[in-house]
Amino acid sequence: MLLFQMAVHAGEKMGKNGLKDTDSIATPIVSGTTHWSKSSGDLIAFKEGRRHSFEYGRYGNPTMKVLEDKISALERAESTLVTSSGMNAIVATLLALVPPGAGHVVTTTECYSEARAFIRDKLSKMGIKVTFVELNDMETLKAVLDQGDVTLFYTDCPTNPHLKCIDIKLVAELCHRKGALVCIDSTLASTINQKPLTIGADIVVHSATKYIAGHHDVIAGCISGSDALISRIRAWHHDLGGAISPDAAYMIIRGLKTMALRVETQNHTALRMARLLENHPKIERVYYPGLISSPWHHIAKSQMTGCGGVISFEVASDLHGVMRFIDALEIPFIATSLGGCESLVQQPAVMSFWGESDEEKAKNGIKDNLVRFSFGIEKFEDLRDDILQAPEKIYDYS
């Protein structure tokens, strides 16, 4: 399958800009922060675009460029900008594409909490209009778009932790009719399962910290889209100074080599576990768009080739019973994040929503008995046995 080939070779053997002067199979880490010219004429040739080179490390670097080309191939994008974190990618995109004092951003009530807080608390103070809509309330979205001033629609697909999906093609049609851009945070899908740019999105962002790097050991982000849009974001990003180090870029290139294998395993494990838990007497509800019973299944099926390694579920117990369920698990780490080789588990009520009011939790659909699982690449049978023994530990007999 071409995806596997691209994850391994794009940007390198298959790339135009690979590091040509070396026959090393692994892309070299170019650690220099600045690049020299042989003469002033040579420098002018570079400035005029007649000679391919690099100038200063904050603007780009050969190792970084290989990574950007690889992600472009996977997302089917003209251009990609790799950044120092997923949040840096999101903030750079919003600042570059939404004009202060005149812009209008529409986002959804469920989307990555820090991005949502940035839009709500910071963008709104820059004279940018901000509107929140329910993820699949297309009527409200249409009404907001009819105001005629929307610059950009931004959301995650799927969302976290309820794994809701938005119809990207439909939203893009509605937005484009009114001149608004569409930016999708596709982190939970990974570049393997979903290609938002091929179904109408203008920009796709990822927290590359998750599936793309894939080993819980690098923080990074990326933004992909047309040359025209990415160069606007790149110009802003040069000022923000969110370049990743060449070492981090290399770690991600290395991680990407196995991404298709990892994600394929994670897709299968998550789907099989979701089906098993859906019929388990101690589990009240499972959230996973790969389940036929999911209200998002038809959308997921139309735009994803797999639903990723994250599932959420509500255990038939209370806050403390679910804490005992989690503590009884032997394989996963109790930790936030997702998409790496190691399985992670968390109870949002004591992790991301710790200290939040009951009202805030209710508003976000966070019940005390909600568990979020990010499957790693351990064997399905081992994870299954581990998860199926844990409900026995819910009850405190002491």
Ligand SMILES: *Cc1c(COP(=O)(O)O)cnc(C)c1O
């Ligand atoms: C983790 C995450 C982010 C933020 O990425 P960082 O790399 O931590 O800055 C953004 N969006 C989603 C959906 C995420 O899961």
